[in-house]
Amino acid sequence: MALKIRLARGGSKKRPYYQVVVADARSPRDGRFLEKVGSWNPMLAKDDAKRVELNNERIQHWLDNGAQPTDRVLRFLAEAGLAKRDARNNPEKAKPGKKALERAAEAKQKAEDAAAAAAE
Incomplete structure (x- = not known):
């Protein structure tokens, strides 16, 4: 069974709240989870502890037992010092x-032509 550590959405419309859960990768986002x-x-400020x-x-x-965190959860784990997240950068973008x-x-060519015409 492939396990994921991911977010399950809760809260009301336009007021999101997420639970970090361990779930089977095949189960729905807000569906059954293990823990x-x-x-x-x-909705809280970025510097708020809660x-x-x-x-x-x-x-x-769960990480020791093979659970794979999603990208957003991996960011949280990296901040907490539980996992290492490689910096992603696409300089070509x-x-x-x-x-x-x-x-x-x-x-640029039009500007040069206009400047040459004005100089004459």
């Missing part, structure tokens, strides 16, 4: 595409 090991309240609450002992037990480079080159 609740923490909570996350995104924003993320984790049961470190139980989480470590910020670069402009081919069409944008062509438009920039065309605009």
Whole structure:
């Protein structure tokens, strides 16, 4: 059985509250789970101590037994010092595409032509 440490959504509409749970990977997001090991309240301030609450002992037990955390939960675990999360960065994402480079080159050429015409 593949186990995941993931978030299960609770709370009302537009007021989310999440439980950190250990569940079978095939079960639905808010469905059956094996154990609740923490909570996350995104409505609280980022520096609030009650924003993320984790049961470190139980989480470590499940990690030792092969449970895989999701990316968001892995962020929480990295902050708590329970797991290591590799920094993800895609430097290619910020670069402009081919069409944008062509438009920039065309605009630059027009500006140079206008400056040359004004100089004459």
